[in-house]
Amino acid sequence: MEGQQVNQALEGSSNSEKATLQAFLTALPLVLSEVARTTVELVEVSRQRSPFTVEGVTATLPLRSSSAVLLTLQVAEKTARELAHRMLAEVPGEIDEAMVRDCAGELVNVIAGQAKAILTGTPEHFSISTPTIYAEPTQLLGGQGDGTCLLASFSSDVGTLELRLYLAPHSTGTIS
Numbered sequence: 001m002e003g004q005q006v007n008q009a010l011e012g013s014s015n016s017e018k019a020t021l022q023a024f025l026t027a028l029p030l031v032l033s034e035v036a037r038t039t040v041e042l043v044e045v046s047r048q049r050s051p052f053t054v055e056g057v058t059a060t061l062p063l064r065s066s067s068a069v070l071l072t073l074q075v076a077e078k079t080a081r082e083l084a085h086r087m088l089a090e091v092p093g094e095i096d097e098a099m100v101r102d103c104a105g106e107l108v109n110v111i112a113g114q115a116k117a118i119l120t121g122t123p124e125h126f127s128i129s130t131p132t133i134y135a136e137p138t139q140l141l142g143g144q145g146d147g148t149c150l151l152a153s154f155s156s157d158v159g160t161l162e163l164r165l166y167l168a169p170h171s172t173g174t175i176s
Contacts, residue, residue, distance in 0.1 A: 006022075006025070006042075006045050009044070009045040009046050009047070010045060010047055010150065011047075012047060013047050013150065014067065016066060016067040016123065016124050017067045017068070017150060017165075017167060019119070019122065019124045020065065020067050020068055020115075020119065020124045020126070020165065021045070021150045021152065021165055023114075023115035023116075023118040023119050023124070024071070024111065024112075024115045024152070024163060024165060025042060025045075025152055026114075026115070026118060027111045027112075027114035027115040027118065028040065028111050028152075028154065028161070028163055029042075029154075030114060031107065031110045031111045031114055032083075032107070032156070032161075035087055035106075035107065035110060036083045036086040036087050036107070037086050037089075038083065038086060038156050038157065038158055039156060039157065040154040040155065040156040040161065041154060041155050041156070042152060042153075042154055043153045043154060043155050043160075044151075044152070044153040045150070045151065045152050045153075046150075046151050047148070047149075047150055047151075048148070048149065048151055049147045049148050049149075055074060055076075056074060056075050056076040056077050056079070056080065056135075057074070057075055057076075057077055057079075057080035057100065057101065057104045057133065057134070057135050058072055058073070058074045058104075058133070058134045058135075059072065059073045059074075059101075059104040059105045059107065059108035059131050059132070059133050059134075060072045060108070060131060060132050060133075060134070061108045061109060061112050061128055061129065061130075061131045061132075062128070062129040062130075063112070063126045063127070063128055063129075064126055064127045064128075064129075065124065065125070065126030065127075065168070066123065066124070066168065067124065067167060067168055068126065068165050068166065068167055068168060069166050069167070069168050069169075070164075070165075070166040071108060071111075071112055071163070071164070071165055071166075072108075072162075072163070072164040072166070073104065073107060073108040073111065073161065073162070073163055074161070074162045074163075074164070075104070075159060075160070075161050075162070076159050076160070077100075077135070078158075078159060079156075079158050079159030079160065079161065080100050080101075080103070080104050081095070081100050082158040082159070083103060083104070083107065083158060084099055084100040084102075084103035084104075086158075087103045087106070087107075088103065097135070101133040101135060102133075104133050105131040105132075105133045106131075108131050109128070109131050111163075112128045113128070116128065147166070148166070148167045149164040149165055149166045149167060150164070150165045150167070151163070151164050152164075152165075
C-alpha cells in the first residue's frame, strides 16, 4: 500500500492522528523483522468505529497522548504461536500459552516504543503503560473513547496482523 493510498484511506483524520498512525506503520514492520524474523506488508488502512471485542490473541497498550488512548495488536492464535516460536527460537523446550501471550505483549510494547521514539520532540509524542493480553473471545475492552480507531491490516508469512489505534474522544477527525 502506497503513502498516497494511506492518506486517502485516512481522509477525515486530523494531522496529529495521521502522524501518530504513520509512526506505528513504520515501527511494526521494523519490530517484526528484528524481533520475530517476519516480513510484513501493509494491506489496508481505514478509519472506523471498531467494537472493543477480542478475537484470537489481542495485546493492548494504553497510551497517553492528545490523539490516541489505546493501541491493540490482534492476531489469530496460530499466528501468535508462530511469532512466539520465532521470537524464542533460542529458548529450549516447549512454548506454552503463557509464553505466547507474553510474546504478544512484548511485541505491542516494542512497537509502541519504536513509534514513541519516532515521535520524540513532536506534539504527537506519547507515553505508554503496561500491556494487557486477552485470549478469550468473550472479553470486551472498554472505557477507551467511543471506539473510533485507525485500523491497519498487515499480511505476513505467518498470518494476518491487525493494529488498531483507538482515538481520544476529543480528537478532531471524522468518520466518513
